[in-house]
Amino acid sequence: MKFKGFLALLPSSLTSATRAFVLQASNMKSHLIALLSPFFVALFCLPILTQAAERRYELTIEEVTWNITGKDVDHALAINGSIPAPILKFQLGDDAVIEVTNKTTEPTSVHWHGVLVPWNMDGPMFSNNQPIQPGESFTFRFPIKHTGTYWYHSHTELQEQRGLYGAIVIEDHHERMKIDHDLVVVMSDWTDERPMDVLANLKKDGHYYAFKKKFFPSWVGAIRHGAVWNYIKGQWTRMGAMDLSDVGYDAFLINGKKISSSVANLRKGDRVRLRLINAGASSYFYVNIGNLRPFQVISKDGVDVMPVEVTELLMGMGETYDLVFEVPNDLGFELRATAQDVTGHASLILGDQENAESVPSKMKPNPYMMGMDHSAHTDMPTHPPEHQMPMDDQMPTEAVEEIASMPMTKRLHYSMLRSVNPTAFEENLPQHDIRLELSGDMDRYLWTINGKTFSEDKYIIIREGEVVRFTLVNQTMMHHPMHLHGHFFRVLNEQGDYSPLFHTIDVAPMKTETIELLANEPGIWFFHCHNLYHMKMGMARWVKYENFERPEELVRVEKEQAKQFTKDSDLFFSGKVDLYSNHAELDLRLNGGRYEADLTFEIDEYAADTLEADLAFKYYVDRYFAPLAGVEYRDDDIAGILGATYLAPGEIQMTGYMTTEGQAVIKLSKQFDIVDRLLLEVGGEGRFFTGEPEWEAEAELKYRIRQNLDFGVFYKWDEEKDHRVGLGFSLSF
DSSP states (O other): OOHHHHGGGSOTTSOHHHHHHHHHHHTOOOHHHHHHHHHHHHHHHHHHHHTOOEEEEEEEEEEEEEESSSSEEEEEEEETTBSSEEEEEEETTOEEEEEEEEOSSSOBOOEEETOOOOGGGSOOBTTTBOOBOTTOEEEEEEEOOOOEEEEEEOOSTTGGGGTOEEEEEEEOSSOSSOOSEEEEEEEEEEOSSOHHHHHHHHHHOTTTTHHHHTOOOOHHHHHHTTOHHHHHHHHHTTOOSOOSOSSOOSEEEETTBSEEEEOSOOOTTOEEEEEEEEOOSSOOEEEEETTTOOEEEEEETTEEEEEEEESBEEEOTTOEEEEEEEOOSSSEEEEEEEETTOSOEEEEEESOSSSEEOOOOOOOOOTTSTTTTOOTTSSOOOSOOOBOSOOOSSOOHHHHHHHHTSOBOOBOOGGGOOBSSOOOOOTTSOEEEEEEEEEEETTTTEEEETTBOTTTOOEEEEOTTSEEEEEEEEOSSSOEEEEETTOOEEEOSTTGGGOOEESEEEEOTTOEEEEEEEOOSOSEEEEEESSHHHHHTTOEEEEEETTOOOOHHHHHHHHHHGGGSOOTTOOEEEEEEEEETTEEEEEEEEEETTEEEEEEEEEETTOGGGOEEEEEEEEOSSSSEEEEEEEEEETTEEEEEEEEEEEETTTEEEEEEEETTSOEEEEEEEEEEEETTEEEEEEEEEEESSSSOEEEEEEEEEEEEETTEEEEEEEEEETTTEEEEEEEEEEEO
């Protein structure tokens, strides 16, 4: 790294003259400067060393009963009895000593998100540390080398979703600007369900929570929005409609509450520093203040940036921002964190609680626009700023006029962020280019990097001393906040040598981001999507320095204990039963990684001689194609089958196989979402080469009553029994 690149990491307490000298030194070629530079660095850091103090914390993790929504939840996890966990405060130069005691009945861990710590203090199980077992303690020790807003959370199973997260504030001895009030704002999402049940539901169907969120993309909806072509395009490309969140949450929180309050006596002209942390498990948040009041962004991921004035942020999970809000009058102001899918929000009231200026409600996102206006951070907006008001498919004239009179948002984009100091690396350093394609399969709920899950391809190998450039290509219709442990990386935006430093970056749907880092921290470091469920189901890697090996004891512990933790290759069970007056069907499925086993029983008119059954084992080569083998029972005969299944453009499911009796079978099926809860499933089957061709067709028109219960009409036709129609129910489990 150049001296000027190193300058970005020097304490902000250094005088401007000192910084100017270091920058000037970076451009000099004299051997004398090269010899003296270590002396100057040591001299500059001397005040930090002399002020070093040991700052100790004792953190106790316990299982608690918690009530956010009016329902007692007995699976919550708290630190020192608190959700979120206590704020850990340090001064630059401190030595952190943090004892973590596990009083739960399960292993746990703690990761210091964004804080540069020694490799063996980072926290994640097996890559860096052993799990902290029930009844045991572990003491983390590391020097505080940089300032900013960070956070800590569990890196075990889905414990973060259950409440194991808290803020870290590292302050300088000399603040960058005058601040009257300094507030921590921890945003999060909350579900009353057990998170492992949430994951199991997503493995049944990646769109399982669409009903709870009232997310029903349909043909009629596309027509109403004038987006039929986009809807057809989504079907043809097999991308589907835009969905901004997998999980239907019961609440969204700021500092552990749906509505929080702070600083009752704000005065006009007061400058409020807001340290924002998105500790959500899988929720992006829009952040606004009052009636779209402007604020300054002064820091991203703990690193200072040149102040940028905006009226809105979109924050991914794991990101932190520092804002400065100058109070325009003596009234109160609502700070609102709105879930990106606009299914709910949380509020923090600044100032007068009784007379607070509210944030206008946001419009529901348009699921038919194929990612348009969802680039979020990547590009400067090429469209007019949006109004903040809900919009139905058809709106009265008065509502349209009200929207036209409302203020517009100015949303932050990464291209606006400029580092306070140069961050460029030496041009003669070796460069290592790595392309990472982020993809997924909502049907089987599996998330991959370069087509492989974490279980299939664990490591990315890099060398110490090289500049590693990652090109992150999002091939999905969802956002992915990618977080790298142990490093800050440059985000190659429009700022050149002043590109900002992040530890977490949002990669928007169908967008590409390029980042680079200097490989100067030997070890093994997690690099993963900070959507907790995406990470758990495969979108993660270990970045491993060449020739670095973990201690033998840590490797041994991993071999002994890793099997007890959830992996992306684990098997999940699901099923569906159809009970109609003329037809019954039972479908059972085991889904694990690329493997799937499907068992189906079907009977017509409840006559025993019509019973049919299929057992198929599949291996998914990719999201669309899977060879299969198994057996089928039909006409009192059992035959082996060998073939394949393929999801064709238009989201048409095609299955073909040969039986051991020489029969060729082709099956086609397609689902049409007509309007909201009403859907139509159609299918057909043909059998050839053993006598006359046999044909049959069927259709189900279903209305969704509950998340897992449909009422419908079933129609079937075949050459033997002609047309049959029945009424009944379909239950998923």
